Amino acid sequence: MPVIAFLICFPFFAAAILSFMKKHGKTRKYFIFTCCILIVAAVLYFVTDALLSGKNATYLTETHAVDTLMLVAEIGIMGLVIYYGVRYKKYYVALLSAAQTGLIVWLELSGGSEIEGMHIVADKLTIIMCLIIGVIGTLICVYAVGYMKDYHAHHTDFKDRRPFFFAMLFVFLGAMFGLVFSSNLTWIYFFWEITSICSFLLIGYNKSQEAINNSFKALWMNLLGGLGFAVAIVYCAKQLHVVELEKLVTMGTGTEIALIPVILLAFAGLTKSAQMPFSGWLLGAMVAPTPTSALLHSATMVKAGVYLLIRLAPALSGNLAGMMVTTVGGFTFFITSLLAISQSDGKKVLAYSTISNLGLITACAGVGLHEAVWAGVLLMMFHAVSKSLMFLSVGAVENSIGSRNIEDMHGLIVKLPELAFIMIVGIAGMFLAPFGMLISKWAALKAFVDSNSVLLVIFVVFGSSSTLFYWTKWLGKLVAMIHNSERLPNTTKGSEWFSLISQAFIMIALCISFPVASLYLVEPFLGDMFHNEVPAIISSGNVNIMLMMLCMIVILPIAVRLLTFGKKKKVVMSYMGGGNAGNDRSFVDSFGDKKGMYLANWYMEDYFGEKKLLMPSLVLAAAAIIILMVIAIGGAL
Amino acid sequence: MNASVISVILYLLLGPVVGGLLAGSDRKITARMQGRQGPSVLQPFYDLFKLFNKQAVVVNNVQDFLVWGFLVFIVFTGCLFFSGGDLLLVFFALTLAGIFFIMSACSANSPYSSMGAQRELMQMMAYEPMVLLVGIGFYIVTGSFAVKDIIVFSNIPAIVYMPGIFLGFLWILVIKFRKSPFDLSTTHHAHQEMVKGLTTELSGNILALVELSHWYENVFLLGIVGLFVMTSDWWSGLIAVAVCILSYFLEILVDNTFPRVKWEVMLKSTWIVTLIAGVINIMILTLIK
Numbered sequence: 062m063p064v065i066a067f068l069i070c071f072p073f074f075a076a077a078i079l080s081f082m083k084k085h086g087k088t089r090k091y092f093i094f095t096c097c098i099l100i101v102a103a104v105l106y107f108v109t110d111a112l113l114s115g116k117n118a119t120y121l122t123e124t125h126a127v128d129t130l131m132l133v134a135e136i137g138i139m140g141l142v143i144y145y146g147v148r149y150k151k152y153y154v155a156l157l158s159a160a161q162t163g164l165i166v167w168l169e170l171s172g173g174s175e176i177e178g179m180h181i182v183a184d185k186l187t188i189i190m191c192l193i194i195g196v197i198g199t200l201i202c203v204y205a206v207g208y209m210k211d212y213h214a215h216h217t218d219f220k221d222r223r224p225f226f227f228a229m230l231f232v233f234l235g236a237m238f239g240l241v242f243s244s245n246l247t248w249i250y251f252f253w254e255i256t257s258i259c260s261f262l263l264i265g266y267n268k269s270q271e272a273i274n275n276s277f278k279a280l281w282m283n284l285l286g287g288l289g290f291a292v293a294i295v296y297c298a299k300q301l302h303v304v305e306l307e308k309l310v311t312m313g314t315g316t317e318i319a320l321i322p323v324i325l326l327a328f329a330g331l332t333k334s335a336q337m338p339f340s341g342w343l344l345g346a347m348v349a350p351t352p353t354s355a356l357l358h359s360a361t362m363v364k365a366g367v368y369l370l371i372r373l374a375p376a377l378s379g380n381l382a383g384m385m386v387t388t389v390g391g392f393t394f395f396i397t398s399l400l401a402i403s404q405s406d407g408k409k410v411l412a413y414s415t416i417s418n419l420g421l422i423t424a425c426a427g428v429g430l431h432e433a434v435w436a437g438v439l440l441m442m443f444h445a446v447s448k449s450l451m452f453l454s455v456g457a458v459e460n461s462i463g464s465r466n467i468e469d470m471h472g473l474i475v476k477l478p479e480l481a482f483i484m485i486v487g488i489a490g491m492f493l494a495p496f497g498m499l500i501s502k503w504a505a506l507k508a509f510v511d512s513n514s515v516l517l518v519i520f521v522v523f524g525s526s527s528t529l530f531y532w533t534k535w536l537g538k539l540v541a542m543i544h545n546s547e548r549l550p551n552t553t554k555g556s557e558w559f560s561l562i563s564q565a566f567i568m569i570a571l572c573i574s575f576p577v578a579s580l581y582l583v584e585p586f587l588g589d590m591f592h593n594e595v596p597a598i599i600s601s602g603n604v605n606i607m608l609m610m611l612c613m614i615v616i617l618p619i620a621v622r623l624l625t626f627g628k629k630k631k632v633v634m635s636y637m638g639g640g641n642a643g644n645d646r647s648f649v650d651s652f653g654d655k656k657g658m659y660l661a662n663w664y665m666e667d668y669f670g671e672k673k674l675l676m677p678s679l680v681l682a683a684a685a686i687i688i689l690m691v692i693a694i695g696g697a698l
Numbered sequence: 699m700n701a702s703v704i705s706v707i708l709y710l711l712l713g714p715v716v717g718g719l720l721a722g723s724d725r726k727i728t729a730r731m732q733g734r735q736g737p738s739v740l741q742p743f744y745d746l747f748k749l750f751n752k753q754a755v756v757v758n759n760v761q762d763f764l765v766w767g768f769l770v771f772i773v774f775t776g777c778l779f780f781s782g783g784d785l786l787l788v789f790f791a792l793t794l795a796g797i798f799f800i801m802s803a804c805s806a807n808s809p810y811s812s813m814g815a816q817r818e819l820m821q822m823m824a825y826e827p828m829v830l831l832v833g834i835g836f837y838i839v840t841g842s843f844a845v846k847d848i849i850v851f852s853n854i855p856a857i858v859y860m861p862g863i864f865l866g867f868l869w870i871l872v873i874k875f876r877k878s879p880f881d882l883s884t885t886h887h888a889h890q891e892m893v894k895g896l897t898t899e900l901s902g903n904i905l906a907l908v909e910l911s912h913w914y915e916n917v918f919l920l921g922i923v924g925l926f927v928m929t930s931d932w933w934s935g936l937i938a939v940a941v942c943i944l945s946y947f948l949e950i951l952v953d954n955t956f957p958r959v960k961w962e963v964m965l966k967s968t969w970i971v972t973l974i975a976g977v978i979n980i981m982i983l984t985l986i987k
Contacts, residue, residue, distance in 0.1 A: 472807065493794060503786050507843070510834055513984045518834060519977055523969070526826030533797055533819055537804030537812075542758040544807075603784050610791065613770060621766045628903075630762070631755045635808030636898055645757070645807060660812045663820070668962075 062120055064107045065181060065242055068191070072100065072235030080228035090206050090556075093227060097199035100234065104195030108188050112581065117589060119179035119244065127180075131251045132169050135162055138258050142280070145261075151277050157284040161291035165247065168295050176298065178305040182244035185586035189438065189578075190241040190368060193445045196567070198234045198360035200560045204453050205230060205352035207554030211460045212350050219267040226266055230356060233259045237361045241368060244305050246294045253290060253329070253365065257283035260362050263353045264346050275345030282342045286332030293325035306372055313376030320697045324382040324690060326373060327427075331386065334366025334419045337393045337682035343416055347408040351456030354408060358415045359449035364441060367419055370426035371437055375590060378429025381693035386427030388685050391520035394420030396678040398527040403669040405662070407455045407465040410531060411448065414491065417528065418444045418498075424517055425505050431587045433508035435598045438583050439501040439575065446571055447490035447498070450564040454484045457553045457561065468661060473539045475546040480553065481539050486565045488539075492532045496572050500607060504598055527669075534662045541660070544634065544645050572611060576604045702781040702846065709780040709917070710773070717913020718742045720920075724950055731954045742909075749906035757806045757899050764802035765904050769911040771795035776918035782846025785833040792829075792918075796822055799896065799908075806899035814895030818883035820961045824968040825870035828863075831976040832922065835863040838983045849928045855937075857926040862979030864926050868945060869971045873964070874919055876912075877953035880964050920946065 075096040082089045111118070139162040146155030205227065213221050236259060239252035257280065265276030294304075301319060303309050313319030335343035346357050357363060370377075370386060377383035394417050401413035418440065425437030458473065458480055459465040473481040490496045502525065509517040553561075571578070579599070587595040634641050640648040642655045650656045667673065722739035729736025756762065775791040778784075796818070803815035837843050839859045840851040848856070857864050873880040878887060884895035892898075897908055923945050924938035959967075 493797065499790055503790070506786065506830070506834065507837070510837055513987075515977065515981050515984055518831075518980065519973075522827040522830040522834075525830065526823045529793065529826060530819055530823040533800060533822075534816065536797070537800060537815055537819075540760070540801050540805045541807045541812075542760060542805050544757075603787060606778065606783060606787055610771075610774070610794070613774065614767075617767055617770060618763055621763045624766070625762055629753060630759075631753060632759070633755050633757060635757045635806055635811070636893065637809060638893075658809060660807065660809060663816045 062118075062181075064103055064110070065120070065183065068100070068103050068107065068195070068238045069235060069242060071096075071103070072231040072233075072238065076228040076231035076235065079231060080224050083224050085210075085223065089224075089227070093202060093206055094556075096231065097202050100195055100199050104191050107183075107191060111183055111188055117182065117184040119183075120181040128169065128247070131248070132166065135165060135251060135254065138162070138254055141258060142284070145280075149273060149277065151281075154277060154281050154284060157281060157288055161284065161288045164291045164295055165250065168298055169247070176302055176304045178245060178303070178308070180245040180248055181242050182307065183242060184589055185582045186368075186371065186438070186590075187241050189442060189582055189586075190364070191238070193364065193442065194234060194237045194241070194360050197445050197449050197564070198237070198356065200563055201352050201355045201360060201449060201453070202227070202230050202234070204355070204456075204557050204560035205350075207556040208352055208453075208456055208460070209350060210554070211552065215460070215463075216267070219269070222266065226263070226350070229259055229263050230352065233263070233356060233361050237365065240365055244307060246297060246304050246306055246309070249306065249369075250287070250290050250294055253333070254287055256333075256362055256365055257287060260346070260357055263357070264349045266349050266353065269348070272348045275342070275348050278345050279342035282332050282339045286329035286339075289325040289332075290329040293322040293329070296325070297322045310373060310376045313373075314378070317380065317697060319376060320380060320382060321694055323373060323376045323380075324385065324693045326369060327377065327382050327386050328686070328690065330366045330370040330373070331389055331423065331686070332366070334363045334370070334423060335416050336366075336389050336420060336423055337396065337416075338679040338686070340393065340397065340416045340679075344409065344412050347406075347412055351408075351452055351459070354412070355449050355452035355456070358411070358452060359445045363415065363419055364445060367422045367426065367437070367441055370423055371434060371441070374426045374429045374434045374437075376429075377427050381689055381696070383427045383429055385686060385689040385693070387424045387514060387517055388427075388689070389682055390420045390423030390425075390427055391514075391517045391524075392420070392678070392682055392685070393417065394424065395520040395524040395527075396674060398524045398531070399669045400671060400674055401531045402527055403664050403666050403671065404531075405467050405664060407458075407467050407470070407535075408452070410467065410535065411451055411455065414528070414531075415444075415448055417524065418448075418491075421502070421505060421521070421524075424520075425508065428508055428512045428514065428517070430508050430512055431591050431595050432504055432511065432598050434590070435579070435583055435587055435595075436501045436504035436508060438586070439579065440498065440505070442578070443490065443496070443498045443501060443571065443575075446564060446568050447487050447496075450483065450487040450561065450568055451491070453557070453561055453564070454480055454487060457557055458484070461549060461552050467535050467538055470535075470538050471660065472541045472543040472546055475542055476549045477551055478548070479551065480561075483561050483565050484539060485536065486568055488532050488536050490568045490572070492528055496568075496611075500575070500599065500603075503603075538662060573608070576601075705780040705782075706777045709776050713773075713776060713914045713917045714910060717910075717915075717917050718746065720916055720946060721913065724946075727947070727950050728954055731950075746906055746909055749909065750903050752902035752906075754900075754902035754904045756901075756904065757808060760805050761802050761900065762904050762907075764798050764805060765900065765907050765911075767798035768795050768802065769907050769914075771798060772911045772915050772918070776914050776921070779845055779918055779921055782844060782849075784843045785836055785845060785848075786830070786843050788845075789829050789833055792915075793822070793826070795911075795915075799911075802900070803896045803898075808899050810893045810898040811896055813892050814883045814898065817961060818896050820965060821873050821880065821883055824880075824965045825873045827969065828866045828870045828972045828976055831972065831980060832863055832867050835860045835976075835980060835983065836925070838980065838987060845925065848925060850930045853929045853931050855927045855929050855934065859983060860926070860979050862975035866971055866975040866979075867922065867926075868948065869975070870968060871919060871923070871945065871949055872952055873968070875916065875949050875953075877949050879952075879956040879959045880968075881953075881958060882961055882964065885958075 142158035143155040236252045236255035243249045261280040313323045332339045397413045397417040404410045422437045425433040635645040637648045647657045721742040726736045772795045779788045803811040840848045920942040927938045
């Protein structure tokens, strides 16, 4: 128990100190490192302790003092939002915030939420989330130390607000810990709101006009979800007399009584996990410095959304709420993977890929069968690691070559081999065969077929093929070998390297050890959640095949070196119809002049561009959500 | 020794022989269709041996590694299939092999192979949904993704339940066999606006590896065709072989009948066929299940 309190409170405490450390330099750097080490140590202690005891623990029934404190903090947050709303003349944000906080305050003051129940819960899903937040999240903080120094060296026009930035990163971690440990809905809501406001502040970090607009976009979308959350809490407390998420889920499984709060919470989950039509805020978030994006996309924020949906999964199975979640999730998976094809900005491709993967996780949660949830949890784990790795390596490349456009990464394997290798590991982790994402996709596909949802199957098969397209062409850019290229100076800092290499190792270790993670974490969690024995989802034969493929990839380079040993190869220039102008970078054109060669990937704007696809799909998704919510709520009332 | 080990060994040994003979008869039949005499059926073997004895001319030093990766994973795919493994994993391994091949073209930094690589990717994107639907179709009909369970499922061949999926698979076989009208990325036809596409920068013993992989791949693909008609009865194997030969002949006929199309036509038509033949078939299957 003390360790849980430490995990929730310590990041806030660290943030408070950091916001006063105005001086740049070693002291702050080592302070951040120390905090990160402490958090990781606490997480590891908590995880080993929880695994050894083997039980799920619940704590705290009487929390009047803490509740009051939270209420004050919530009103404070509302004040902050109203302040920003008025200052930038975005009054709708103030209105949204006032409405939901008003609801919660009314509920608390009228004593409606004083229902017997646990406030803190620690089960296997909490352990998984803690590992993601604690390890990946802190690695991103470590990376941020070196990155932000370069960032401000490159962007002198932005005001240096690093103390604030680092403080916000830690607040985010604290809020996420709070969210995953809470079992009381009002508590979850409290931390939920902190993550919303935190992401708002982080996205608007550099205060450019674009950043401000995008941060407000993120704010209103998340506040809308928050409003849904608040209404759900009030309904639960007043009508159903429950305040615990788990009790609500049990109540909602198989019956229609709890449909209204479940669908409202699912709606909140969809906004936070940036599903269509709320995908805009996550795309806009890329104006922020890279560590922010990495944090929002991998360890925190969007994971809060899918975390809630996974918790709700049993209550979503086979009803309208589930239908809403699966339809929107599957559709988002498909459309955003098409949209990613037309993008050449590395961060934007990553953003679309995040939304797409979250769509798949969302769909898994919405199906609500145990094998689907299994796939969803594993997808969440693999996605957290590989996406964070990808963002951080794109950031490092951007600081080195001055661009994050994929076209400019042509031949990166020669120019910056170390970073290119890390990126290849990340990309392979995102979609390639022996790596983890794919095995989860296998399970997801099986679950979708088992649940008879043909629509979802269509989304997944078409979405996977376009996913293949945009990742492979990125991979192809990286491995192009240009003759006589110089290696570029690698400006990546020590702290950034540490973070990148650790994550690459975690990625590979996770791929090898996922059967263990599945056996000790995911399957017991499913057993608790569905209250029965869960059969093994993936057979040991298939696991062995995956491991075999992984070994083959490792052995292949060595084996090929041995096989071709002593064989002489003639190295020549690439073929340009005989028109090479002395090297493989330029050719002689029809006027006899030397012309540089430029090899571009296919983007096919006319077919997959945002102009063509984005608007119709937003409308469709919004329509699906509105119609299904109206039917569900109307039917239940 | 059990059956799966034997079939893997048979595949490893006979795969290239059958693949080479298929290629040889392809050339013979194509020649006859065009009113030519054509080479001997064994010509592909002579070509392959000759290629193996030639020095490779490469543009960089990672090409051979990537091509080896292609070969190894194609063979792995086939072995997994013939040992009765999981169909979805088989297809995932096939995709991995394809990516190795594309990477070998991308690494060359050459205009023709780079264009071939983008087109090959487009082809993969076009056929991938149908390939996955084949696996899903078998799963719905037989309740298992494992090839060894699928063949002993009943004495009614799977094609009875999934004729649409079978047609869709024949459609994408045109792409997979690199036959006109869908031979966009590389082709055996002489008229070429992009030289040899994907394989432009590969030569000598490295090109021989690519050729060998294609033979293995073709045998594996025909294995899937056979899976549609295999039942628990022993003689269904003979029918399967007959259906494979017929399908292969059909692909040759298509190859010699239609001119090459643009990628837009390929992508659209393939996805439409997938939606109509494949998805409707799946819908009906889920309804009657």
